Amino acid sequence: MKTNNLEIRTVKFSGEIIVLVKKLKRDIINIPLISQIVRSATSIGANYCESQGSSSKKDFKNKLYICKKECKETKYWLEIIAKSNPEHAEECRELWKEAQELTLIFSKSILTLENKS
Secondary structure: OOOOHHHHHHHHHHHHHHHHHHHOOOOOOHHHHHHHHHHHHHHHHHHHHHHOOOOOHHHHHHHHHHHHHHHHHHHHHHHHHHHHOHHHHHHHHHHHHHHHHHHHHHHHHHHHHHHHO
């Protein structure tokens, strides 16, 4: 069975986000932030997995574009969580770096597909 490093990486990232949000205090500020970041972060890996079974090059590119968009949204939520939970700022910063790397990977993949068209 072929191992897909990016699939493993996106699953690991989703898990790390879940570990972070489990540490956050459940209050009026954090509850909606938790919901938002869990959705966007887990969507990255889910859409990447879907891209691997896409029916066309256009569908594949669209799924990668969604991955990139969800990475950017996750970075936004990480910044907001860091500001509202300064005790978790360093952990958010590290996760933000990984989200940025994933954004760059998806951006490069999309660019490569566009240049092949």
